[in-house]
Amino acid sequence: MTKISYPFTEKAVRALKAGEAVEITGRIYTGRDKFHKFFADGGELPVDFTDGALYHCGPVCVNVVPRCVPARGAGQPSLPAAGETHRGTEEWRVVSAGPTTSVRENPYEPAFIAKSGVRVIIGKGGMDAATLAAMKKHGCVYVQAVGGAGALYADSVKTVAGVSLLKAFGAAEAVWHFDVENFRGVVAMDAHGRSLFAEVEKSSGAKLSPLFTSTRQKS
Amino acid sequence: MANALIEKLVALIRETASSLPDDVLKALRAAARKEEKGSSAAVVLKTILDNCALAKKQGTPLCQDTGTLTFFVDERLRRKVTPAVLKKAVALATARGYLRKNCIDSVTGKSYDDNCAEGAPVVHYTVPRAVLGRGVSKPSLPAPRAGTHRGTESPAVTLILKGGGSENMSRQYSLPDAMLGAGRDLAGVRKCVLDAVQKIQGYGCAPGILGVCIGGDRATGYEVAKEQLLRPLDEKGSGMPRQECRGPVAMVGGPVVVGEAGDATLLSRLEKNLLSEANTLGIGPMGLGGKTTLLGVKVASRPRVPASFFVTIAYMCWACRRRTIVV
Ligand code: SF4
Numbered sequence: 279m280t281k282i283s284y285p286f287t288e289k290a291v292r293a294l295k296a297g298e299a300v301e302i303t304g305r306i307y308t309g310r311d312k313f314h315k316f317f318a319d320g321g322e323l324p325v326d327f328t329d330g331a332l333y334h335c336g337p338v339c340v341n342v343v344p345r346c347v348p349a350r351g352a353g354q355p356s357l358p359a360a361g362e363t364h365r366g367t368e369e370w371r372v373v374s375a376g377p378t379t380s381v382r383e384n385p386y387e388p389a390f391i392a393k394s395g396v397r398v399i400i401g402k403g404g405m406d407a408a409t410l411a412a413m414k415k416h417g418c419v420y421v422q423a424v425g426g427a428g429a430l431y432a433d434s435v436k437t438v439a440g441v442s443l444l445k446a447f448g449a450a451e452a453v454w455h456f457d458v459e460n461f462r463g464v465v466a467m468d469a470h471g472r473s474l475f476a477e478v479e480k481s482s483g484a485k486l487s488p489l490f491t492s493t494r495q496k497s
Numbered sequence: 498m499a500n501a502l503i504e505k506l507v508a509l510i511r512e513t514a515s516s517l518p519d520d521v522l523k524a525l526r527a528a529a530r531k532e533e534k535g536s537s538a539a540v541v542l543k544t545i546l547d548n549c550a551l552a553k554k555q556g557t558p559l560c561q562d563t564g565t566l567t568f569f570v571d572e573r574l575r576r577k578v579t580p581a582v583l584k585k586a587v588a589l590a591t592a593r594g595y596l597r598k599n600c601i602d603s604v605t606g607k608s609y610d611d612n613c614a615e616g617a618p619v620v621h622y623t624v625p626r627a628v629l630g631r632g633v634s635k636p637s638l639p640a641p642r643a644g645t646h647r648g649t650e651s652p653a654v655t656l657i658l659k660g661g662g663s664e665n666m667s668r669q670y671s672l673p674d675a676m677l678g679a680g681r682d683l684a685g686v687r688k689c690v691l692d693a694v695q696k697i698q699g700y701g702c703a704p705g706i707l708g709v710c711i712g713g714d715r716a717t718g719y720e721v722a723k724e725q726l727l728r729p730l731d732e733k734g735s736g737m738p739r740q741e742c743r744g745p746v747a748m749v750g751g752p753v754v755v756g757e758a759g760d761a762t763l764l765s766r767l768e769k770n771l772l773s774e775a776n777t778l779g780i781g782p783m784g785l786g787g788k789t790t791l792l793g794v795k796v797a798s799r800p801r802v803p804a805s806f807f808v809t810i811a812y813m814c815w816a817c818r819r820r821t822i823v824v
Pocket residue numbers: 425426427560561562563564659660661662663664701702814815816
């Protein structure tokens with residue numbers, strides 16, 4: 279298990295190899311569909327991604343400003359209304375923070391990597407060849423988070439340091455500033471052009487063909 | 498009385514969403530032991546297990562996608578556990594945060610914030626075989642689905658939650674399939690299943706469980722394939738030791754359809770072979786490589802008309818959330 283922490287330098291990121299398990303500590307920013315579209319349309323980046331991490335995640339964050347906290351068992355605390363202003367730390371509680379599928383951001387990611395200086399992209403399912411090439415060129419890796427492990431990832435968020443574009447995007451799509459500790463994942467695409475997804479797909483295909491021609495046809 | 502029943506159902510929903518059944522946990526633990534220490538597969542499985550332990554402790558959803566809710570209710574409870582009662586329980590469970598707001602109108606795109614709508618949750622009334630067998634009069638209702646609660650004497654309610662990521666991976670083949678070189682026999686069925694596993698890779702949150710239906714029409718195929726996911730992984734004949742389940746919420750046998758149509762021995766052998774063959778593909782947890790691609794394969798068959806031969810595969814992610822309570 280390799281530990282990496284913010285700021286993620288080019289050297290540290292280029293040292294990572296596909297297949298390596300990592301634990302991430304420090305600042306990460308969430309961003310998914312609306313954020314990528316906004317960026318592609320020329321929107322100004324709300325935070326500095328230089329040597330930073332982008333997490334494809336639509337978290338469930340609950341506003342725990344006292345007036346919003348219902349009595350125990352009296353019901354679900356309401357989500358912050360879109361447009362509510364950013365109130366700084368410890369007013370949000372992360373209920374769930376699992377990864378979302380990354381492929382939807384394929385069209386935007388190479389340009390984002392080139393312009394933003396991002397070094398770590400976290401998500402699930404991997405990204406396309408163009409993104410892989412951009413990662414190689416600029417020094418960036420893709421970390422696969424474990425799909426469905428929303429409870430554990432929520433627990434690894436130690437502080438919600440802030441949120442951007444909440445009003446514009448709504449809570450699930452906003453750019454959340456998470457300070458995480460030991461956030462677990464696996465480097466699935468490295469900065470040397472290797473993608474575990476492509477490799478596993480190929481090797482499993484290669485293992486499948488002899489099974490198809492084997493004499494062990496009748497079960 | 499009504500309230501006590503609803504609270505019981507709310508507890509069922511909460512428990513189903515926040516903890517995996519023992520057989521699935523056991524299979525995940527066994528898988529974690531098999532993978533090489535420090536490998537990505539081992540890390541993924543450990544993360545899954547830690548996540549499950551935390552969610553169980555907190556009583557919070559173990560995955561943010563709390564899925565499609567499908568209830569299987571014993572026919573004898575039809576008057577008591579009505580769709581209206583189940584909706585009340587679902588709405589209450591949602592309001593308390595046990596379920597995510599997870600139900601969208603397909604035409605307007607608007608959210609049903611209480612997870613209730615026409616057809617949501619899905620409710621099936623089932624006739625336990627044991628009951629039919631003991632000569633209790635067959636209810637005169639359309640198409641009772643036999644066998645869902647075989648093994649339970651008392652009337653039970655079963656709930657299964659299936660997330661969208663895994664549901665998107667389910668698929669149906671029509672034999673013969675020229676591309677696969679798959680004909681209309683068990684060898685052809687085998688090819689369909691292995692092809693599906695290779696195509697799905699880890700995208701449905703592997704390691705997964707396959708429910709397979711051989712035959713039937715298209716709709717029945719999907720229905721029966723999904724019902725197979727109710728069968729415990731360690732059921733008799735599966736080669737895994739059966740674990741005694743205790744406590745108020747016990748997992749009981751799911752629909753034992755093997756042998757109901759088709760040949761039980763043939764099908765259970767097919768299940769075992771498919772599981773071990775699929776796991777040689779090396780796709781692994783979350784598709785990052787490894788020994789565990791599938792945790793289980795459950796196969797049933799249904800008769801078909803001469804003109805069609807469907808092979809339907811319901812893919813379930815590791816978050817196979819199902820639970821049964823006796824009412
Ligand atoms: S596929 Fe399963 S584990 Fe993955 S996100 Fe969906 S419900 Fe959760």
